[in-house]
Amino acid sequence: MKRPDCEHATGRPEDSADGEGRRKFLKLTAVAMAAPLLMTGRKARAETAPPVFPPSPATVPWAHELPTQVNPVPAVASLSPAPTEAANIAAGEAGRNPHQRWAQFAPGALLYEISAKERNDWVYSPSYPPQRIWGYQANTPDLTMPSATFFARYGRPLICRIHNKLPQNHVGFGTPEISTHLHNLHCGSESDGFPGDYYSPNKHGPTLSANGEFKDHLYSNVKAGFEARQDLVGDPTEALGTLFYHDHTLDFTAPNLYLGLAGFYYLFDELDSGNEADSNPSALRLPSHPYDYPLNFNDRRFDASGKLFYDQVSPEGVLGDKVLVNGRIEPVLRVAARKYRFRLLNTGPSRFYNFALVSPNNLMQKFAHIANDGNLFAAPLLNRTDVSIGVAERADIVVDFSKYLIGTQLYLVNRVRQDLTRGPKDIKDPGERVLKIIVDRYPPAQDLSRVPATLRPLPLVTQAEINSAPVRRWIFERDKGMWAINRKFVDVNNPRAQIPKGGYEIWELSNVDDGWTHPIHIHFEEGRIIEKIVKGVSVPIPAHEQGRKDVYVVEPFTTLRIFLRFRDYKGKYPMHCHNLIHEDHAMMLRWDIV
Numbered sequence: 001m002k003r004p005d006c007e008h009a010t011g012r013p014e015d016s017a018d019g020e021g022r023r024k025f026l027k028l029t030a031v032a033m034a035a036p037l038l039m040t041g042r043k044a045r046a047e048t049a050p051p052v053f054p055p056s057p058a059t060v061p062w063a064h065e066l067p068t069q070v071n072p073v074p075a076v077a078s079l080s081p082a083p084t085e086a087a088n089i090a091a092g093e094a095g096r097n098p099h100q101r102w103a104q105f106a107p108g109a110l111l112y113e114i115s116a117k118e119r120n121d122w123v124y125s126p127s128y129p130p131q132r133i134w135g136y137q138a139n140t141p142d143l144t145m146p147s148a149t150f151f152a153r154y155g156r157p158l159i160c161r162i163h164n165k166l167p168q169n170h171v172g173f174g175t176p177e178i179s180t181h182l183h184n185l186h187c188g189s190e191s192d193g194f195p196g197d198y199y200s201p202n203k204h205g206p207t208l209s210a211n212g213e214f215k216d217h218l219y220s221n222v223k224a225g226f227e228a229r230q231d232l233v234g235d236p237t238e239a240l241g242t243l244f245y246h247d248h249t250l251d252f253t254a255p256n257l258y259l260g261l262a263g264f265y266y267l268f269d270e271l272d273s274g275n276e277a278d279s280n281p282s283a284l285r286l287p288s289h290p291y292d293y294p295l296n297f298n299d300r301r302f303d304a305s306g307k308l309f310y311d312q313v314s315p316e317g318v319l320g321d322k323v324l325v326n327g328r329i330e331p332v333l334r335v336a337a338r339k340y341r342f343r344l345l346n347t348g349p350s351r352f353y354n355f356a357l358v359s360p361n362n363l364m365q366k367f368a369h370i371a372n373d374g375n376l377f378a379a380p381l382l383n384r385t386d387v388s389i390g391v392a393e394r395a396d397i398v399v400d401f402s403k404y405l406i407g408t409q410l411y412l413v414n415r416v417r418q419d420l421t422r423g424p425k426d427i428k429d430p431g432e433r434v435l436k437i438i439v440d441r442y443p444p445a446q447d448l449s450r451v452p453a454t455l456r457p458l459p460l461v462t463q464a465e466i467n468s469a470p471v472r473r474w475i476f477e478r479d480k481g482m483w484a485i486n487r488k489f490v491d492v493n494n495p496r497a498q499i500p501k502g503g504y505e506i507w508e509l510s511n512v513d514d515g516w517t518h519p520i521h522i523h524f525e526e527g528r529i530i531e532k533i534v535k536g537v538s539v540p541i542p543a544h545e546q547g548r549k550d551v552y553v554v555e556p557f558t559t560l561r562i563f564l565r566f567r568d569y570k571g572k573y574p575m576h577c578h579n580l581i582h583e584d585h586a587m588m589l590r591w592d593i594v
Contacts, residue, residue: 002394031176044096045539050316053309056302059127059497060321061330062436066415068334070155070268070292072151073138075110075158083111083159083216089232093198094215098409100188100569104232105220110267114138114148114176115163116247116261118170123145124322125329128306134166134174134259146327147245147263149294154239154269155232157221157429163214164201169545173310177202180217181248181263182522183392184240184374184550186224189571191217192523195250195588205252207320221267224525227568228502234568238526238548239269242343243396244296250492253463254349254580255312257298260327262347264294271456272376276449285397286370287341294343297434298324299351299387311413315482317581319350323414323434330433334440338447339400348391349580350421350518352553353414357399357437358387360409362430368451371396375457375526375548386415387544390519391552392578395544396453415536421553421581423517458547461528461563465504469514469563472497473508475519476554476577483577483587490576490588497527497564497591504531509552510559518554520584524574524593526550527558531561 081091085102091094099106114136115330122133131587135146142148152158165174177200181193198214206443223234246262249252276288286292301322303309311318322329346353357365369381373394381397387395404410413431418424479487488496499505507527509520526548535557574586 032465033248033303038305043188044399050422051311051314052303053311053318054304056300056322057127057304057306059125059329061433062332063126064123064328064331066326066328066331070145070149070294071113071142072451073114073148074140074141075555076113076139077111079111079159079161080114080386083161089442091234092213093212094197096197096215096349096420097190097571099190099218100571101220102218105218105222106159108157109218110212112138112150112158112160113163114160115165116180117165118167122257122310122327123328124300124302124324125243128302131307132259134256134261136162136180136261136263144326145527146260149263150245150265152219152265153219153274158219158286160217160219161214162217162327164199166201168201173312174259175252177249178247178256178261179251180215181523182217182219182244182245183243183521184238185219185243185265185524186234186238186524186568187220188511188569189573190217191219192573193245194492194569195248195253195574197247217246223269224567234269235459236269237457239272239376239456240267240442240526241272241371241376242374242396243267243344244345244347244394246347250490250568251584251586252312253582254317255310257292257580258310258345258349262296264296264343264345266292266343267374284452284455285448285450287339291336291338291449292341292343294345295327295352295404295435296324296326298347298349299349300324312411312584315581317350319418319421323351323432327437330436330492332436332438334438335401336441336443337402337404337406338443338450339398339402339437339451342397342399344387344389344395344397346393347393348578350391351418352388352390352416352424352425354386354388354416354431356415356428356431358411358413360411365410366397366429367397367421369395369452369544370398372456372544372547373526373549373551375545378456379459379545380451382403382451389414390517390551390578391580392519392521393553402447403440406439406441410437410439411435412437421579423579435552444538458528461530466563467508469504469506471506472573473509473510475510475512477511477513477519478516482585483582485575485587485589488589489586490590492590494590495592496589498513498594499591501570501593502567504563504565507562508559509554509562511556517556518587519578520552520554520575521550522552522562522575522577524569525564525566527552527562527564529560530563533561534561570594
């Protein structure tokens with residue numbers, strides 16, 4: 001049986017017995033589990049109790065130290081076989097459409113090679129046994145993180161070859177198929193990691209068993225709007241900074257990320273240059289490597305033996321009661337007495353966070369909030385004491401540790417209380433401590449970094465464009481015990497919207513129910529929230545949501561009106577809830593640029 005929507009498809013040979021059959025089983029089982037919900041109204045469905053799981057075993061806090069710096073994956077000198085515009089299926093590449101704008105971006109592109117693979121020695125906490133994780137790693141892996149970190153630059157395209165070396169004989173939750181999405185790079189759909197375009201390990205037989213099947217991704221690293229400008233630069237106000245890449249396999253995104261298939265992708269330009277000593281007068285000179293530090297937060301639950309636990313069948317999923325920071329439970333990070341840029345990322349699957357930095361007696365400390373999602377604000381939000389991020393949202397903050405004495409101990413705490421995967425309950429102090437920070441040394445050199453009064457200007461959106469934009473309304477709701485958009489479940493073969501390239505629209509994202517919150521992700525283009533409506537009343541847009549975004553947290557009885565452009569490329573892209581269990585069951589749709 002051919003897998004859906006795989007573009008010159010390359011499904012697993014055993015799909016009819018395992019792949020598609022397993023997916024159908026999961027869907028039918030989930031609906032059967034939800035059968036009591038079908039006889040009730042919407043409000044009753046919202047109030048139906050989800051499954052309850054035993055708590056994770058206790059852990060000893062602050063017993064694991066994070067590395068003081070996270071180094072980027074290196075480029076490679078060559079790839080064999082050489083990358084090609086069309087899929088090199090004969091050499092083992094997974095099927096895909098030909099790379100768009102190959103002649104413009106492929107010559108001189110930097111080359112990278114990583115593999116999705118399993119390892120069996122990961123220690124989440126010294127209180128738990130070593131166990132298996134999945135991650136993206138280079139040939140010379142960074143064993144301090146489940147997945148490698150990239151440092152990329154606008155104007156320097158790269159080709160990233162991603163091998164699938166996951167075990168074919170895998171048992172348990174997750175699936176060994178992958179489709180890797182670089183969230184939210186402006187690139188061709190064939191490199192976007194469309195959920196239906198997954199590929200399997202070792203498909204082409206024993207001759208390629210050492211490498212597994214692979215796919216080449218052309219990451220053009222160009223700013224949106226380059227076609228209209230007739231250059232290969234794009235609109236400088238459309239630059240991204242903090243991106244991340246992750247598996248996006250249809251129906252199995254949640255368990256595959258749960259196992260570790262997610263990593264950071266930094267993207268620099270002449271403004272956010274990654275060099276705090278940059279002599280360019282336009283450079284922001286924000287704290288730079290190794291003081292530009294990624295922090296990936298995710299919720300996990302463990303069984304009585306300390307092994308990772310997940311239920312991928314229930315449409316309620318599993319809410320983790322342990323928060324991982326870069327794959328560790330309650331770790332310690334030692335910092336120098338100087339400014340740091342922390343890139344906060346929530347990879348889920350379901351927990352929301354409100355982070356504060358506190359002293360041992362829970363006094364909240366101040367910091368600068370400089371970016372949401374992947375995007376710098378027009379100006380920093382200074383003297384902040386907390387920052388909220390839903391699933392897949394990002395927040396860049398700058399903390400100045402030079403004001404603290406050597407030996408000072410601080411804690412990053414999560415103040416959100418959440419009992420269900422459906423969304424947060426409230427915010428309450430003092431919060432749960434998830435990371436201990438110790439100021440333990442002076443920096444070896446002068447701190448040249450700064451937080452300037454202006455960062456990156458916002459793109460111009462005129463009132464005339466808003467008035468003339470077509471409007472689409474998308475309602476995110478519970479239906480038949482599953483998660484739906486406009487009462488329909490995901491169908492990767494059929495687009496729900498077709499938008500002319502170069503167009504712009506207003507999308508209304510509406511949550512008409514109580515009891516759950518949806519972090520909605522629209523692939524490919526950044527958007528702007530132009531209006532927030534709660535229970536029919538227009539309310540102010542919070543400061544941290546007034547910039548460019550690619551994830552929109554839609555709370556109960558709320559509608560967000562989003563202005564979006566559709567430029568430079570054609571092809572298929574998804575929109576979905578990034579509460580990963582909602583996405584897998586089946587709150588996602590396909591839209592095309594034509």
